[in-house]
Amino acid sequence: MLNNPTQTIMKYLPIFLLLLLSYTAHAQSDEQAIDEVLSGIHTYASTANFDAYFDLYTEEAIFMGTDATERWTIDEFKGYARPAFDRGTGWTYVMTERNIFVSEDGNTAWFDELLENDGFGQCRGTGALVKTNGGWKVSQYNLTVPIPNDLLRKVAGMIGDLQPEN
Numbered sequence: 589m590l591n592n593p594t595q596t597i598m599k600y601l602p603i604f605l606l607l608l609l610s611y612t613a614h615a616q617s618d619e620q621a622i623d624e625v626l627s628g629i630h631t632y633a634s635t636a637n638f639d640a641y642f643d644l645y646t647e648e649a650i651f652m653g654t655d656a657t658e659r660w661t662i663d664e665f666k667g668y669a670r671p672a673f674d675r676g677t678g679w680t681y682v683m684t685e686r687n688i689f690v691s692e693d694g695n696t697a698w699f700d701e702l703l704e705n706d707g708f709g710q711c712r713g714t715g716a717l718v719k720t721n722g723g724w725k726v727s728q729y730n731l732t733v734p735i736p737n738d739l740l741r742k743v744a745g746m747i748g749d750l751q752p753e754n
Contacts, residue, residue: 618724619688622697622717625724626686630703636678642666645726646718652730654708681705681713681731695719708733 625644632641642662645651649662660668672678681703690697696718703711715729735743 618690618694618697618719622688622690622699622724623686625717625726626688626699626701626713627683629726629729630681630683633678634680636673636676638666638670638673641669641673641678645729646720649726650728652728654711654731654733679705681711697724703731710734 629641629644631637632644645662647662649665651660651662651665652658653660669678682705684702684704686699686701688697688699696716698714698716700712700714703713705711710733712732712734713729714732716727717724718727
């Protein structure tokens, strides 16, 4: 019989450590799987692999592009992307930094990433993923071009000049 607190701790310590290790490994594997999905999006877009690219999104996904009018359901986004992918010319964004966060229940994740693009320079992608029976899938992706604060008023004015007057 264990009546010494040290003996009790020593008896249950291996079980506690095993549970902690299991939890940590599970969290790391989710982050790794999410990282692979996000990297896959960029790889498949760059190689114009339509089916592989869109398999990484949920059926209800939303894609928001850099233009304020670009808020697409996944079906609308497929329509936009299909001609470019059919020509073999997708788009290339190279990830330079990525942060991934997983919800406490392990079923939802969100991310932010910095990307480089030959035409647009530095861009930012943000979004959310959900865990499905088929693995992690992107439910929302938002692509933006960060504007340095010193240029923001000038760029906002230029955008305002493009808007029709009411």
